[in-house]
Amino acid sequence: MTKAQAKAVFIWGTAFSTIILLALTYNSISQIPERTNQNKLDAQVAAGKWIWQKHNCNDCHTILGIGGYYAPDLTKVMSRRDPDWMRSFLKDPSAIWPASRKMPNLHLTDAEITDLIAFLKWVDHINTNNWPPKPMIVHVAGQESPGETLFKAHGCSSCHSIGGIGGHIGPDLTHVGSRRSKQWIEEQLEDPRSHNPNSIMPSFKDLSHKDIEDLVNYLAELK
């Protein structure tokens, strides 16, 4: 290969790739509004995005899979949490989620929290080509009970351990079914302070009746 041919490789290679990027960028920009529900992107969502940036949330959390890997990905967080739970969590993170790895209290005002939740709700509806993927085991093995799935999804194991796996802030639940009745467990889930006025466990009363029932069944069988 001569130097002139090498130069041609450089010029044409660069030009070709640049044209592809520019053309697809033009097309992507025209498709993004529909894929991200831009018509629902109001002033509140934009304000929430700025709260997200101002507090540098993205250097701990990932969103759309990008950012720091120190805290959970928040792309689909509003599919898992209801807004009231988020509100009380953001007011005082370590009281609601007393895990060992802590989120600092950002001392957000009520209005800021409302904006931030609006932003996260909007992000939740972005078409991400089905990312993050649904866990495989649910489809493949199907051995997990719905209650166990809920137990994992709601992060119960950050405080409670079962069979040695999980946190130690709340009681060990390995044999909880032999100690507590179904009714007691249901009361505990809906209003933890009914049994212990000083309990730091968050209430799960906002879960659907079916979810509560599944969780109770799962826990009551741990004997």
Added chain:
Amino acid sequence: MKYESQKIAYKYFLLATLLFALQIVFGLITGAKYVWNIDPLIHILPFNTSRAIHINLLVVWLLMGFMGGTYYLVPEEAGTEIYSPWLANLQLYLFTAIGITAIVGYVAGWSWGMPFLEQPTILKLGIVAVALIFLFNVFMTMIKTRKWTVIQGVLLGGLVMVAVMFLFGVVFMKNLTTQFYFWWWVIHLWVEGAWELVTGAIMAFILLKLTGVDRDIVEKWLYVEVGLVLFTGIAGVGHHYYWIGTPTYWLWIGAVFSAFEPLPILFMVIDTLRDVRESKTVITNRLALYWAVGCAFMHFIGAGVWGFAQTLPQINRWTHGTQITASHGHFAFYGAYVMLNLTMIYFAMPQIKGLKNFSQKLGFKAFWTMNFFMIMMVLSLTVAGVVQVYFQRVLGYDYLTVQGFMKLWFAAFWVSALGFATGASMYVVDFLTLGEASPQR
């Protein structure tokens, strides 16, 4: 060294070295938060702040190294003194002042909040000013003699591209997807585009001077390498557009182009080895040679192999946003850019200091220690990432529970990082005392 103004590079290398040391300190603090449950610094220096400082210092010191390298290289290539040493100094002090303001600002909670681009807008404009001064000074030097070597052309092209791409990270966009779309034009088109051009040019210059091979051969390969880098890398940005709300066709565009990204890096390895084999001089600066060859290899493994391993959407779907990405990040930045800067520093420093011969004992210790422990760091993070992908993504365990499973590997990572810090300290001492020990090896 032929020109007095090449000495400007020394100040850049010195500051780059000091900021590199500081980057490692913040890396150790950031990493410790994964290992120990209790974080005594949570109210002064929470994870997001220490991470922001760690990654900002990385970018700033690497850029300072590139600038120092440019100020060393351009006079020799153009055959003239730097257009304005005064501007070169001004630019260095401005850049340092902006960097310090940014770091102090992060601790005080002043942030723009996009990773790597956390600098508040006013500081970003300052960075643009620094870039303009730099480009002006470099361009005016090159145009004095109008000796347009390919090395100079590629270097200037790379530097202009660095500056232009940065502009896409300055504006606040309401739509997070659009914001990330153009955020990648900075992040990706820097590290897999513009920075590769700068690297290619600097490495070609060093190999040319070190081995005395024919300029035509070096420059021909440089064209081919950077041509392929841009061909695969520009549209290869698509591997970041799989899951962020962008159209589905990026899944195959990103896959096809980025699958070929390791190819030009492999060519760089072959090219480097051939230059060394066909060397026409006795290479006395073994240290610079080791860093150069080491850089070619680690660049290929860290950026090429570790990147390829997760670039296809079928795999990336599971690994995206996990410690797998972090392992590749550490390996690629180290192999490609940290090692390039250290190559340039070890190549230029003896000449700036006027040393015919120098003791390379401590330098070699630093070389082996840093490389060994960086590999250990990367392997630890990779295993942590595999554990994370399997339990969190495949089995569906809760995020924090899985972080507990990964603890052993975080610990291995942190201990390796301590080893790396030891190696880096040897380098800092060697840099500061170069030429003071007797030259027997």
